[in-house]
Amino acid sequence: MEMTDTDTPGLFTGRMTFGYARVSTKAQDFGAQVEQLEAAGCNQVFAEKITARHQNRPELQKMLAKLRAGDVVIVTRLDRLARSTRDLLTLVEQIHEAGAGFKSLAEPWADTTTPAGKMVLTVFAGIAEFERALIKERTDIGRAEARKRGVYMGPPVKMTADKKAALLELLASGKTPTEAARIFDIHRSTVYRIMIQEEKRKLNEKTN
Numbered sequence: 001m002e003m004t005d006t007d008t009p010g011l012f013t014g015r016m017t018f019g020y021a022r023v024s025t026k027a028q029d030f031g032a033q034v035e036q037l038e039a040a041g042c043n044q045v046f047a048e049k050i051t052a053r054h055q056n057r058p059e060l061q062k063m064l065a066k067l068r069a070g071d072v073v074i075v076t077r078l079d080r081l082a083r084s085t086r087d088l089l090t091l092v093e094q095i096h097e098a099g100a101g102f103k104s105l106a107e108p109w110a111d112t113t114t115p116a117g118k119m120v121l122t123v124f125a126g127i128a129e130f131e132r133a134l135i136k137e138r139t140d141i142g143r144a145e146a147r148k149r150g151v152y153m154g155p156p157v158k159m160t161a162d163k164k165a166a167l168l169e170l171l172a173s174g175k176t177p178t179e180a181a182r183i184f185d186i187h188r189s190t191v192y193r194i195m196i197q198e199e200k201r202k203l204n205e206k207t208n
Helices: 031-039 058-066 085-097 115-148 161-172 177-184 188-207
Strands: 002-004 017-023 044-049 072-075 101-104
Touching: 017 031, 017 058, 031 044, 044 058, 058 085, 058 188, 085 101, 085 188, 161 177, 161 188, 177 188
Parallel strands: 017 044, 017 072, 072 101
Antiparallel strands: 002 044
């Protein structure tokens, strides 16, 4: 559910500060998170009751679709946004691509609006990139071995309009982005981009 403090941008900057709150079960309450986010100056808070493992989170996608350059996203703790370093960096990268900043109240070092925070997250991104390089190396070795056994390794899948529609239907059925990426043989970030594009399309339809 979307919870609004005030949908009015900063008087002088025109920027929005968005908060994201999440709890894992319906029995839990995100009221304390919302209060902290509003106290931190959030103009608008997106909150939902869903596990972080289920990465197809409607309120999160709505928030990401609304981001504009200069906006800031705030969470009370990093585990409210992501359940792993890789997931966190993927989401922070999406926020950065929109021209927005990110910060966590409980982890002040995770703040891309400051030079120090950017540096720390850059180090984490470097470590994640190193891990991806190792995985790629192992994958390339596996593919080479597969080719020796006569296994065909086809070209990368191109996401046509029909395939994007099929992907969205798969996500709507309850599959996670990770599962969908594996089924379509595409990177998980591609799935996230398609989800954000779809959410923006829906928002445009509502405003037109």
